Amino acid sequence: MPFEITQQYIEDIQQLIANNNNDGLHTLLEEVHYADVAEIIEELYIEEAIYLIKLLDSDITSDVITELDEDTREKVLKGLSSKEIAEEIDELDTDDAADIIAELPEDQKEEVISHIEDLEHAKEIVELLKYDENTAGGLMAKELVKVNENWNVLTCVKEMRAQAEEVTRVHSIYVVDEHDKLKGRLSLKDLLTTSTKTAIKDVFIKKVDSVNVNDKGEEVARIMQKYDLEAIPVVDEIGRLVGRITIDDIVDVIKEEAEKDYQMAAGISQDVEADDTIWELTKARLPWLVLALFGGFISVSVLGGFDDAMGNFPELFFFTPLIAAMAGNVGVQSSAIIVQGLANDSLRGSLWKRLLKEVLLSLFNGFVLAILLMSAGMYFLGFDFKVGLTVAISLISVIIIASLIGTFVPIILDKRNIDPALATGPFITTSNDIFGILIYFLIAKMILGF
Incomplete structure (x- = not known):
């Protein structure tokens, strides 16, 4: 049975801390895994968390500190002296020790290192701090x-x-x-x-x-x-x-990269969490919202260029949101598959073969969807054949173009050393909305002649 942390359990710990009952705390936490202790500390007030860290032995709390959320760890470390932090560092492998020291203010780093009793351990930590944290040197441990x-x-x-x-x-x-x-x-x-x-x-x-x-x-x-x-x-x-x-x-690296790609795909430009400040969340979200607004303005401008169609074929505008939505959806599907292939290094073979494959796939999907849409428009909404044909051809064309954009934009970004996850979010959706509407009305103009 996995260890379960209940509200009552947290309240019991808080009561023991309030009563300075150190023996009771030791008894209650004696058999608890350090990862669970870290989860318990996340539920406590920061003063209570620091009390617990100082109470328990460093061979336990050192691992606990590495498991804490970054914000919580920062607050806990602020409540410890440089000597107390050094005592925790002494118990850790060099990679974890270097990660914690790297988070400290510059003026405190040297002070903490000077308090580490094992000089060889301190020397190895200093060596690791020279490497970028996102490289193999920044990830490695010296123990082997x-x-x-x-x-x-x-x-x-x-x-x-x-x-x-x-x-x-x-x-x-x-x-x-x-x-x-x-x-x-x-x-x-x-x-x-x-x-x-x-x-x-x-x-x-x-x-x-x-x-x-x-x-x-x-x-x-x-x-x-x-x-x-x-x-x-x-x-x-x-x-x-x-x-x-x-x-x-490496699991931590994969998790962080997945979170970053997910946020980027969702239109968030930097790493944020739900409990970050309004200002931090705004900075992360606003740039993409501005892009979406700009894209929407372009879409409106495109529609304004076909105002003759409004008087002659008002039924065309019923399908405008559908065409734009299909373009965005297809583009995101295509780009998501390519980004996944790039991340897994499973994207191999000729680009021309991939181009042919995407065109054939888009033709098949577009043809099926176009038949369904044309039939629904003509039999349920009473549109004439020309309008139905216009919508059908437009849908097929939009799906092909959107899938090609969704396929090749991530590849081009990757070749230019730009994170291809950028292509799976609002960038693809917005661009395909614009192209979808433009293609739709150009085809409508050719067939219906307005």
């Missing part, structure tokens, strides 16, 4: 197990035991040369079944996937997803092993 290719199995096992004390979880054993250049990986099975006098260079596996410190986090995620890796080594510009990235860090 590595062995020299010139050792024998007996020496290797002794060294591994010493190194493993500093590593929370051993995913892989990496093999390096005398210059720390990554040569391969070592199978635990081979290590256990080989003579203790055997040289490591005779048994290690030379094929090993790795990433460079400057590789983007999204590229690291793609490689780990493709090859089903739990961890991946990180090398510097000359091939030296400098760290490793584990699957938990």
Whole structure:
């Protein structure tokens, strides 16, 4: 049964805090997982959260702090002294420690680092802080197990035991040369079944996937997803092993990227959350709303250019919202599939083949929808054949154009190193609305002759 946090449970903790009943708090939280403790802290007032952080042991609260929402963590860290933060940092792996220190004000970073007792740990954290947080260097941890290719199995096992004390979880054993250049990986099975006098260079596996410190986090995620890796080594510009990235860090990258793409597709220009200030939410939403307003103004201008049709064929205007909506919907569908393919690196093959495929797909879908729409217009609304034919041909044409725009705009953006998720939101919807209305009335003008 998963641990359940009820309102009564939160109230019990708040009451214990109010009474300074530290023994009761220890008893109540003794068997609770740190992720659940973090969830509990999110439900408390900030003063209560800080009280709890200071009360519990650092080997627990250090992990709790990494699980907190960024805003909550910022408030908690403000309530701790630099020495208290350093005590939490001492218990964390280097990647998590660097992430927390990076969030601190500039004037506090050096002070916290100076209070870290483990000087080697502090040195490694400082090294990680030099990398961009969205690169492999910013994601990696320094803790790993590595062995020299010139050792024998007996020496290797002794060294591994010493190194493993500093590593929370051993995913892989990496093999390096005398210059720390990554040569391969070592199978635990081979290590256990080989003579203790055997040289490591005779048994290690030379094929090993790795990433460079400057590789983007999204590229690291793609490689780990493709090859089903739990961890991946990180090398510097000359091939030296400098760290490793584990699957938990990549899950965070994938989650953040998905949230960013979802917000961009919804027409939100920056990372925001529901409880952000009105000003922050306005800054994120307003630019796209301005774009939509501008697009709507263009659509109205296009309609104004066909005012002759209003007097001669007023029934055409019944279908204007439908044509615009279909153009937007088809464009978003096409762009969403392409963006997904680009994200998964599954978009391969000739662009001309993709063009032909989209045209054929659009013709089929457009033909079916046009027949349904033409039939409904003629038999239920009493429109004449020419009007029905105009709407049908327009719908097919609009669907083809919208699908092509939705297909190629993300590809073009990607080639120009612009996030293709930009194409799945108001950008595609607005542009296809305009093109849809323009195509509709141009075709109507050719067929009906107004």
